[in-house]
Amino acid sequence: MKKPILTKFTAIFSTIIIATISTLNVPLLTYANTTSSLLSAASTTSATSASTSTDTVEWPAAPPTSAGSAILIDADTGAILYDKDSHTKAYPASITKLMTGLLAIEKCSLDDVITFSQTAAKSVIAGVDANIATKVGEQYTVEQSLYALLLSSANEVAYGIAEHVAGSLASFTDMMNARAKELGALDTHFSNASGLSDPNHYTTAYDMAMIGRACFTNSTFLSIDSFVGNYKLGPTNLTPEVRTIHSTNLMFKGQQFYYQYCKGGKTGFTDESGFTLVSYAEKDGMRLICVVMKEGKADDRYIDTKALFEYGFNNFKKVSISNSDVSSLFNNSNYYSSKVYGNSTIDFSMDASYVDLPNAATLTDVQLSLDNSNTITNEETTKYDYSAKLNFTYNGNTIGSAKLLVNTKDSVIKSDSLPYLASDVPATPTSKKSLTINVKYLAIAVGLILCSSFIFFKVKHKHGSKRRRKYPKSKLHY
Numbered sequence: 001m002k003k004p005i006l007t008k009f010t011a012i013f014s015t016i017i018i019a020t021i022s023t024l025n026v027p028l029l030t031y032a033n034t035t036s037s038l039l040s041a042a043s044t045t046s047a048t049s050a051s052t053s054t055d056t057v058e059w060p061a062a063p064p065t066s067a068g069s070a071i072l073i074d075a076d077t078g079a080i081l082y083d084k085d086s087h088t089k090a091y092p093a094s095i096t097k098l099m100t101g102l103l104a105i106e107k108c109s110l111d112d113v114i115t116f117s118q119t120a121a122k123s124v125i126a127g128v129d130a131n132i133a134t135k136v137g138e139q140y141t142v143e144q145s146l147y148a149l150l151l152s153s154a155n156e157v158a159y160g161i162a163e164h165v166a167g168s169l170a171s172f173t174d175m176m177n178a179r180a181k182e183l184g185a186l187d188t189h190f191s192n193a194s195g196l197s198d199p200n201h202y203t204t205a206y207d208m209a210m211i212g213r214a215c216f217t218n219s220t221f222l223s224i225d226s227f228v229g230n231y232k233l234g235p236t237n238l239t240p241e242v243r244t245i246h247s248t249n250l251m252f253k254g255q256q257f258y259y260q261y262c263k264g265g266k267t268g269f270t271d272e273s274g275f276t277l278v279s280y281a282e283k284d285g286m287r288l289i290c291v292v293m294k295e296g297k298a299d300d301r302y303i304d305t306k307a308l309f310e311y312g313f314n315n316f317k318k319v320s321i322s323n324s325d326v327s328s329l330f331n332n333s334n335y336y337s338s339k340v341y342g343n344s345t346i347d348f349s350m351d352a353s354y355v356d357l358p359n360a361a362t363l364t365d366v367q368l369s370l371d372n373s374n375t376i377t378n379e380e381t382t383k384y385d386y387s388a389k390l391n392f393t394y395n396g397n398t399i400g401s402a403k404l405l406v407n408t409k410d411s412v413i414k415s416d417s418l419p420y421l422a423s424d425v426p427a428t429p430t431s432k433k434s435l436t437i438n439v440k441y442l443a444i445a446v447g448l449i450l451c452s453s454f455i456f457f458k459v460k461h462k463h464g465s466k467r468r469r470k471y472p473k474s475k476l477h478y
Helices: 005-024 038-051 091-107 142-150 155-164 169-183 203-214 219-226 298-313 321-334 378-383 439-468
Strands: 067-075 080-084 113-116 139-142 228-235 243-246 262-270 274-283 286-295 316-320 345-350 354-358 366-371 388-393 397-407
Touching: 005 113, 067 203, 080 298, 080 366, 080 397, 091 142, 091 155, 091 169, 091 203, 091 219, 091 262, 091 274, 091 366, 142 219, 142 228, 155 169, 169 203, 169 262, 203 219, 203 274, 203 286, 219 262, 219 345, 262 298, 262 388, 274 298, 286 298, 345 388, 354 388
Parallel strands: none
Antiparallel strands: 067 080, 067 286, 113 139, 228 243, 262 274, 274 286, 316 354, 345 397, 354 397, 366 388, 388 397
């Protein structure tokens, strides 16, 4: 039996329509030549999306401050909630001792004994420099020294810690500068352990926030720095009397500028630096660090700090973000058509699982930007081909960060949060055409087929009716 004409017609017509659509709708896949193009695309795309968004929540208005420079950050995420000339170089004064104390904790046992040399004990001027009257040859434990350093801001104790840790003050300042760089300090150079003014001893509010972040997230450091009340420094080998030490921070309980959420801090002052303060506060799971520098009055540093803490706690929220959330941000870049995709491993080393957003904002308004100031550690240089810092931004403000690690080496485990091609795929994908079906075109094709079939059926039915009228039933033979 012959195939019905309608079936033949439909098959031929469908083939023609689909072939035409496929020919018009086949794209050519291209691949980027370098890994860095992925990162550049992410940065470019984020800037574009930020400029086109019309319904993002405005960044909260900050209170006025009298500080020459200041910054407020989230200790967990690194988000910058307030910034006032935070990269301007300034003299730190005794907030330098945050770095001195941190290195002592990282390099020593609290039970270690420090014997103070003549150079250390005689490095201060009685009645002028902050000190606890340490004698030549006197011995304190590292723990006792830290209380004297962080609460009483004793300069000769800072010198003694430096010699104990590194053998000499010069070697210790080298350690200070190296550690500061590791913590993200960009414009810092220390030339002593106490903060005495020196043209080569400078930092910025931003850098001190990065250093403070490491200090206040160290439980040992915080337990000493947050001590409220009078610490009793017991008799030593040369001093039989008990010395009483208390914090110089007036934001602690019982002090003039008491702020109930303040959990730690370090003050500083010299004629050259003005009044400085680095503080740490915690409320409802949010941990903030505030740095104010170049204050003209002692009281202003506390007033500004409290105002900024309140600004942070009242206007921002912490929002959970995961590797998959970071991956989704790459959908706006050319990642999935780059050489990296399917041929390189890619991981995200999160600074924290949260970002900070204004109270009414959502993750959908977050963008990615590339931070080229990030340094690559020795371990990353060995294991990875490319490393960069990614900042999560909102309306141009940094609200968190992650480290992007890219490698083409087989030894590195691929991230489970991103799709990859099979391991046997050639290193350089070849360009090829792929069939893409456009729903709109397909609907048009189906409509044309149905219409043509309907017309054809009508014509055939009409033609059959004429034949039946031409030949009466009596003359039809079956």
